[in-house]
Amino acid sequence: MRSIVKYISEVLSGVWSLLKGMKVTGSYFFRPSAIVTQKYPENRKDLVMFERFKGEVIMPHNENNEHRCTGCGICEINCPNGTIEVITKTIITPEGKKKRAIDKHIYRLSMCSFCALCVKTCPSNALAFSQEFEHAVFDRSKLIKISNKPGSQLMKGVE
Amino acid sequence: MNAGIPLSYFLILAAVMFFTGIYGFLTRRNLITILMSVELILNSVNINFLALNRYLFPHKLEGFFFSLFIITVAAAEAAVAIALIINIYRRFTTINVEDVNIMKY
Amino acid sequence: MPFDIYDFTSLTQWIDTSLNDRLSPFWAVVAEMAIVGLLILVFYALIGLFLVYAERKVCAFMQNRLGPNRVGPFGIFQTVADLIKLLLVELVPIRNADKFLFNVAPFIVIIASFMAISAIPFAKGLHAIDLNIGVFYVIAVSALGVIGVLLAGWSSNNKYSLIGAMRSGAQIVSYELSVGLSLITVIILAGTMQLSEIVQAQSTGWFIFRGHIPAFIAFVIFLIASTAETNRGPFDLAEAESELTAGFHTEYSGIKFAFFFLAEYMNMFIVASIAATVFLGGWMPFHIGSWEAFNHVMDFIPPFIWYLMKTFFIIFLMMWFKWTFPRLRIDQLLTLEWKYLLPINLVNVVFMAFIVLMGWHF
Amino acid sequence: MEEHLKNSVTDGQEEYVLNIGPQHPSTHGVLRLVASLRGEIVTNIEPHIGYIHRGIEKMCESLTYPQIIHLTDRMDYLSAHINNEAVCLNVEKALEIDIPDRIKVIRTIMAELTRIQSHQLFWATFGMDLGGLTCFFYGLRDREKVLDIFEETCGGRMIVSYNCPGGLMHDIHPGFQKRVKEFIEYFRKTLPEYDQLLTGNVIFRERTMGIGKLTLGEAIAHGITGPTARASGFSCDVRKKEPYSAYDRIKFNEVLFTEGDTYHRYLVRMDEMRQSMDIIEQLIDNIPEGPYAVKMKPIIRLPEGEYYQRVETARGELGVYIISDGNKNPYRVKFRSPNFVNLSVLNMLSKGFKIADLIAISGSLDLIIPDIDR
Amino acid sequence: MACFLREPNSDLMSNEWLVLFFLVGAIFVGLVLILSGIIAPRSVNPQKFEPYESGIPTKGVTWLQFNVGYYLFAILFLVFDVETVLVFPWAVVMKEVGLTAFIEIVIFFLILGLGLLYAWKKDALVWE
Amino acid sequence: MTLNQLMFILFASIIVVFSILTVTSRRILRAAVYLLFVLISTAGLYFMLNYAFLAAVQLTLYAGGIVVLIIFSILLTSHISLKFEPVEWKKSLFSALAAIAGALITIITILDFTFSATNEAAREVNMRLVGKSLLSVGSDGYILPFEVISVLLLAAMVAAIIIAKKGGPKSTDTQTSNYQ
Amino acid sequence: MSADNFNLEESIRSFDGDAIVTEGKQFTEITVHPEKLMALAMFLRDNSEMGFDFPACVSGVDYGNDLGVVYHLRSTKHNRTIVVKTRVSDRQNPVMESVTPVWPGAEYHEREIFDLFGIRFTNHPDLRRLFLDNSDGYPLRKDYSDDVNIVTK
Amino acid sequence: MRNEDFKDNESLDLLRESGANILLTSIDDVINWGRKNSLWPLTFATSCCGIEMMATGAPRHDFARFGMEVYRASPRQADVIVVAGTIVNKMAPVLRRLYDQMSEPKYVVAMGACAISGGPFFLNSYSVVKGVEHVIPVDVYVPGCPPRPEALLYGMLQLQRKIETETIRSRKKRSASHSEKKSQ
Numbered sequence A: 001m002r003s004i005v006k007y008i009s010e011v012l013s014g015v016w017s018l019l020k021g022m023k024v025t026g027s028y029f030f031r032p033s034a035i036v037t038q039k040y041p042e043n044r045k046d047l048v049m050f051e052r053f054k055g056e057v058i059m060p061h062n063e064n065n066e067h068r069c070t071g072c073g074i075c076e077i078n079c080p081n082g083t084i085e086v087i088t089k090t091i092i093t094p095e096g097k098k099k100r101a102i103d104k105h106i107y108r109l110s111m112c113s114f115c116a117l118c119v120k121t122c123p124s125n126a127l128a129f130s131q132e133f134e135h136a137v138f139d140r141s142k143l144i145k146i147s148n149k150p151g152s153q154l155m156k157g158v159e
Numbered sequence B: 001m002n003a004g005i006p007l008s009y010f011l012i013l014a015a016v017m018f019f020t021g022i023y024g025f026l027t028r029r030n031l032i033t034i035l036m037s038v039e040l041i042l043n044s045v046n047i048n049f050l051a052l053n054r055y056l057f058p059h060k061l062e063g064f065f066f067s068l069f070i071i072t073v074a075a076a077e078a079a080v081a082i083a084l085i086i087n088i089y090r091r092f093t094t095i096n097v098e099d100v101n102i103m104k105y
Numbered sequence C: 001m002p003f004d005i006y007d008f009t010s011l012t013q014w015i016d017t018s019l020n021d022r023l024s025p026f027w028a029v030v031a032e033m034a035i036v037g038l039l040i041l042v043f044y045a046l047i048g049l050f051l052v053y054a055e056r057k058v059c060a061f062m063q064n065r066l067g068p069n070r071v072g073p074f075g076i077f078q079t080v081a082d083l084i085k086l087l088l089v090e091l092v093p094i095r096n097a098d099k100f101l102f103n104v105a106p107f108i109v110i111i112a113s114f115m116a117i118s119a120i121p122f123a124k125g126l127h128a129i130d131l132n133i134g135v136f137y138v139i140a141v142s143a144l145g146v147i148g149v150l151l152a153g154w155s156s157n158n159k160y161s162l163i164g165a166m167r168s169g170a171q172i173v174s175y176e177l178s179v180g181l182s183l184i185t186v187i188i189l190a191g192t193m194q195l196s197e198i199v200q201a202q203s204t205g206w207f208i209f210r211g212h213i214p215a216f217i218a219f220v221i222f223l224i225a226s227t228a229e230t231n232r233g234p235f236d237l238a239e240a241e242s243e244l245t246a247g248f249h250t251e252y253s254g255i256k257f258a259f260f261f262l263a264e265y266m267n268m269f270i271v272a273s274i275a276a277t278v279f280l281g282g283w284m285p286f287h288i289g290s291w292e293a294f295n296h297v298m299d300f301i302p303p304f305i306w307y308l309m310k311t312f313f314i315i316f317l318m319m320w321f322k323w324t325f326p327r328l329r330i331d332q333l334l335t336l337e338w339k340y341l342l343p344i345n346l347v348n349v350v351f352m353a354f355i356v357l358m359g360w361h362f
Numbered sequence D: 001m002e003e004h005l006k007n008s009v010t011d012g013q014e015e016y017v018l019n020i021g022p023q024h025p026s027t028h029g030v031l032r033l034v035a036s037l038r039g040e041i042v043t044n045i046e047p048h049i050g051y052i053h054r055g056i057e058k059m060c061e062s063l064t065y066p067q068i069i070h071l072t073d074r075m076d077y078l079s080a081h082i083n084n085e086a087v088c089l090n091v092e093k094a095l096e097i098d099i100p101d102r103i104k105v106i107r108t109i110m111a112e113l114t115r116i117q118s119h120q121l122f123w124a125t126f127g128m129d130l131g132g133l134t135c136f137f138y139g140l141r142d143r144e145k146v147l148d149i150f151e152e153t154c155g156g157r158m159i160v161s162y163n164c165p166g167g168l169m170h171d172i173h174p175g176f177q178k179r180v181k182e183f184i185e186y187f188r189k190t191l192p193e194y195d196q197l198l199t200g201n202v203i204f205r206e207r208t209m210g211i212g213k214l215t216l217g218e219a220i221a222h223g224i225t226g227p228t229a230r231a232s233g234f235s236c237d238v239r240k241k242e243p244y245s246a247y248d249r250i251k252f253n254e255v256l257f258t259e260g261d262t263y264h265r266y267l268v269r270m271d272e273m274r275q276s277m278d279i280i281e282q283l284i285d286n287i288p289e290g291p292y293a294v295k296m297k298p299i300i301r302l303p304e305g306e307y308y309q310r311v312e313t314a315r316g317e318l319g320v321y322i323i324s325d326g327n328k329n330p331y332r333v334k335f336r337s338p339n340f341v342n343l344s345v346l347n348m349l350s351k352g353f354k355i356a357d358l359i360a361i362s363g364s365l366d367l368i369i370p371d372i373d374r
Numbered sequence E: 001m002a003c004f005l006r007e008p009n010s011d012l013m014s015n016e017w018l019v020l021f022f023l024v025g026a027i028f029v030g031l032v033l034i035l036s037g038i039i040a041p042r043s044v045n046p047q048k049f050e051p052y053e054s055g056i057p058t059k060g061v062t063w064l065q066f067n068v069g070y071y072l073f074a075i076l077f078l079v080f081d082v083e084t085v086l087v088f089p090w091a092v093v094m095k096e097v098g099l100t101a102f103i104e105i106v107i108f109f110l111i112l113g114l115g116l117l118y119a120w121k122k123d124a125l126v127w128e
Numbered sequence F: 001m002t003l004n005q006l007m008f009i010l011f012a013s014i015i016v017v018f019s020i021l022t023v024t025s026r027r028i029l030r031a032a033v034y035l036l037f038v039l040i041s042t043a044g045l046y047f048m049l050n051y052a053f054l055a056a057v058q059l060t061l062y063a064g065g066i067v068v069l070i071i072f073s074i075l076l077t078s079h080i081s082l083k084f085e086p087v088e089w090k091k092s093l094f095s096a097l098a099a100i101a102g103a104l105i106t107i108i109t110i111l112d113f114t115f116s117a118t119n120e121a122a123r124e125v126n127m128r129l130v131g132k133s134l135l136s137v138g139s140d141g142y143i144l145p146f147e148v149i150s151v152l153l154l155a156a157m158v159a160a161i162i163i164a165k166k167g168g169p170k171s172t173d174t175q176t177s178n179y180q
Numbered sequence G: 001m002s003a004d005n006f007n008l009e010e011s012i013r014s015f016d017g018d019a020i021v022t023e024g025k026q027f028t029e030i031t032v033h034p035e036k037l038m039a040l041a042m043f044l045r046d047n048s049e050m051g052f053d054f055p056a057c058v059s060g061v062d063y064g065n066d067l068g069v070v071y072h073l074r075s076t077k078h079n080r081t082i083v084v085k086t087r088v089s090d091r092q093n094p095v096m097e098s099v100t101p102v103w104p105g106a107e108y109h110e111r112e113i114f115d116l117f118g119i120r121f122t123n124h125p126d127l128r129r130l131f132l133d134n135s136d137g138y139p140l141r142k143d144y145s146d147d148v149n150i151v152t153k
Numbered sequence H: 001m002r003n004e005d006f007k008d009n010e011s012l013d014l015l016r017e018s019g020a021n022i023l024l025t026s027i028d029d030v031i032n033w034g035r036k037n038s039l040w041p042l043t044f045a046t047s048c049c050g051i052e053m054m055a056t057g058a059p060r061h062d063f064a065r066f067g068m069e070v071y072r073a074s075p076r077q078a079d080v081i082v083v084a085g086t087i088v089n090k091m092a093p094v095l096r097r098l099y100d101q102m103s104e105p106k107y108v109v110a111m112g113a114c115a116i117s118g119g120p121f122f123l124n125s126y127s128v129v130k131g132v133e134h135v136i137p138v139d140v141y142v143p144g145c146p147p148r149p150e151a152l153l154y155g156m157l158q159l160q161r162k163i164e165t166e167t168i169r170s171r172k173k174r175s176a177s178h179s180e181k182k183s184q
């Protein structure tokens, strides 16, 4: 007799535990307000990334098309996987001195691991992260970028 | 209904089925296929029972019940037979009649 | 009865007579067959598409998501897109597979569900075949689907498939017993197996209310067993994604896979229809004792809608189960059937018989 | 015919081998389990790993210490922050730098948040392994809230790269404390749902209780750590035994069970989430003021010698063993990863159980394959 | 035996309607398969037609080792299926026949229950 | 030709073709599937004869029960690449001759014999009738076989369990890990 | 480290005279000859004073000329860690005895070391390559080179 | 999203073929509509990016909105393989096999720096494949380490646009030309 009682109570408590689970899912089903989905391509306009979000490494330019990169190559050394390649050229300053300047600051978005070492170690704060994340392309070569804009120059006062 | 189909059609069909089963029973060497042949035979008998019942004694139920019981008994038979076959298989690792004959206990 | 306004019999009879007037009886039958076949086919396809969509939406809402919403308004054309895609997917021929059986398997599952759906009363007069063994017939036919699953698993020559097939075989055959026995409980009450009569018998009250305790137990058991019989979660051991990748249909691609997919949903629809018909009064409207006004309002909802509402309610329950519970293990699954459901069911049948004997039912 | 038959109809003694993985939904990556089966019963499991062996230890030998950090993120990516911390602590210990309290406290909070999100993901995937698909979505839903905290402060969602030798990359975001508190409040409300959905569920309990028992002795002998070991009663929490960062100043319980089965491995993690929330609550309101990083030399060279540091990641004890020859690159780095060791008991645990149990057991070990392979 | 378009109890048997559904199903599947076979793209490579096993070539033969669990249940099922089939006609007339039927079924179930009990005690209901 | 005849020809040809295939197919599972087709068509014949209940029984027990059991045992004992050797032509020839001879004799006998139907009104075999007969004693009562069947089933079940349990290796306690 | 450290050194020395026991920056370090390793391992585990039952970490090291294995062992009873080091100088065919019988947890570590350094452990239950294929070399050795796969700056 | 908002339209223009006749174009439209809206991914994730892929399926971002939630574990039923994570030399044949076993049409998305180029493991690693395109043809590259879920969604949108450019005729040609390129 006791075993039968046990049998029945087993069945009932099992069913009860199942019902509790169903309560959770069911309550969400009837509460569409709980939905947390963001509609990405539709909400593109008002989708703001966090300011520190690391989307890609860029070299900010000011309105005069000037950047702060001196071409020292420290970022290249610090980058753990060869994402950055700094190609320098020698220019002649107005004073007539020969000086090293950046020719191409090549940044391979396809390889970057967003460790922020380049940004952090750049002595002249020439690099920064942008919040852009829509990078997908059909051709891998499109992911090799040149950070300094064409015709850009070193900002005044940056050594 | 069965209008337009003479009784003999059913009987001939059953006969063909029956002897196909017999053929299988004679030629097959795998126990399971033998069992399948037996099922064919049983089925042909059922067809006969039902056809005769429907055509000749439509007011009675003997054929009907006979078939019903044949099917149920066939099921019980199949259950035991398969259990035996499986057991033979486990003992001799084959379900081939001849191999089983060779490998006596 | 007021709901005769929605009786389809007159319509069908009109079609029948007008066809018979124009054509010879033989061709009239052929023409009717073509019409019925086409209707059922369209119905089948629509229900299939809708159920897949519904499942995705239901689970999305349970999981705090939106679900498909980009293809058409609310994503309702999502499954249409899926269908077009599946139609255009390569059918991979598997080397070393038993090609004949590999191709026969989807036929078997689809045909089994087709044959079963033919016996379901959708509304008064809207009933393809009203056999006098209705309930039994549906069980018998839908049991054939398991053979398709077994064949699919074996002929793929894939280990996952084989294990999946064996599991599903053991599972479906076991739970078939509970489905049968729980229906027997109601048949005792109804005194008939003909589905149309079962529905008529419920015009004064649904069986789940009339048979009180045993009918309710039978209903619960039927729900559990039929969920298991259709291979749905938490009983989806045959497909057990996290164990057997895709189970018995691992090697099926494109439209062949879609057939298994479709058959799963159609089987779900069939068992839900049976549950709605047998326990919840089929297309009978909901009536409460002597609330005349209320009953009258209920009568104005067409029977077909009633039927669909009940069926979808059951389907919703089954989806709810699937998206809430973890999966059972194969031995637990069988233990549940053989040590719990079957004995309870046997006792329940006797209990119901006793109640009917004493006349305690309503 | 006899020959033919004998070849194809064997007696079943032949080994039946099933590959589970490398591409399999429940191996959480590219673990390959070669299971020998008898029917559905597992007789032997042979884990094959190396499908994501990236040679991190070798790579470290040609990287500088700050650069190593970015690789440790990618080992156990669910405990990314704790991994970083391990290397940083080791370097700092070698250089004998005193770390300000602010850094310690922030690191601790971050580590506990990491633990929570890792356990959330564990819950999600464990539920999914057992067939409860909805768990997956709830777990990930709540995890997003932690990721938001990370992203706001560190700029990365999962791979945070927030630590560096000598401190942190940035200071915490001004909204950090508020967000963390909001999260704790939210998660205290949603955690009971987890219990209702899974912990109490009769199917779940049947599936996990008594499955894959690991005894205390076995756990110690095999070097098992983390929640897996604590479920067997092995008190091995590095946070208690050898407190680092701010763990010496807070009160929390080491969650211990003795049963050691799948269910209790699961329970340990559930309770650890609660403990982690307690820890965070103790710290969040009194983060001391101070710098967020110690000024370091641009090129870090460790003095010659050997250094070993262990920390408690979400999966157990991570040991970082650095041999330095005084250069800016380490001479040898070895990561004693918890998953690598935990994997070694899988065969033992799952013998005699069914395939479904195997999935449950390997799920309850919470393996991260890149951490195993490194 | 009525159909949509047929009066109840009309002379026409239902069998052809059943065959109709059989045929509709078969034709539906067949046509769609053929259609898909024609329009779907195809590609050939040697690995494609091998069985899939998590991306690793299969080792050994694909077949299940002998497992008592599976077929024991199949046999038990068969026995109980026979029983269910026989109970169906009983269930229909239970209401009319009354007490005799009730006693009948109690005896019937008792005997079968004995079998179930035997299986239970023999651990035949435990899958292994 | 009426629809009925069409149906009959359809069923009959399926039965004949597939029963021959059943006994000649060299792949065992295919043979089982052919048998399945035969059984389903037989059920179709029963429907034609207006024995719907028996047809459904045929579907449930034969097609859904026995065939499933057979397929199960095939799945457990045979491998997909298993193909029977063709039967020796002598044996096959003699068996075929015997079978054909038997069939011919039977068919001739059938064709010779005139069956005489009774004039009594046909009874529709509905469930109520079947149920009542199953539960009554007397000339149309089958209560005894009904109960005897249950005993038979019990015996079969016990036998099957005994046989199945005997042959295998001792069942080990699977719930403990095998660690030494 | 703790007061009983002296005791520890003493008893180890008394157990194996050849073992070099030094006090490292963090832990007590013992350097033993590979042949004596097994005996020492048994001693370390079974001696109740030692009780080093927890194999925390086993690492292979390429010392340039020698190949070595470093064992970090911990005692769960005394909560104390010890480092055991051993070296072989045969780079072609380095052989060492496996400690898996003493600490089952070392099995995978040793396989890993075999895989990456090529040190062969005798008595190991299942010594096969763990991560890599047989055709690959032993990448963690300092003299390993692979022009196909390794890209350097 | 408008067309101009997308990146790398130039590559897409190259793919577009001019001069397909009207009938074929509308058939193509239907087919491509079906294909692009029903991309079922293979459950394939090797490391960290896989977790972000899971996060993309999670309620916050919800892959299902695009009809892509039907993760299939069997390559036969999957249409797109998102290579999420590092591929090492030992895994490469497995990946190739999985790709081979998928049924046509099949697409590949390389997710994360590892899959595109080896990423963090580009230098000094002896076992990492430097880009999956050495193993299987890639349709869309999604950079990031890991790419955030939105970035993956954007990548999938790009893939949808790529599918739109297909015609029944060009598909075969294109895959053939890719294998040629590989063999060179």
Ligand code: SF4
Pocket: A068, A069, A070, A071, A072, A073, A074, A075, A076, A086, A121, A122, A123, A124, A125, A126, A127
């Ligand atoms: S970006 Fe900074 S670190 Fe890099 S070259 Fe320019 S100035 Fe130097």
Ligand code: SF4
Pocket: A057, A078, A079, A080, A081, A082, A083, A084, A111, A112, A113, A114, A115, A116, A117, A118, A119
């Ligand atoms: S973020 Fe890291 S990987 Fe990327 S460019 Fe900068 S240093 Fe290199």
Ligand code: SF4
Pocket: A113, D074, D159, H047, H048, H049, H050, H084, H085, H086, H111, H112, H113, H114, H115, H119, H120, H144, H145, H146, H147
């Ligand atoms: S790209 Fe980055 S996040 Fe993705 S798998 Fe590679 S290391 Fe992990």
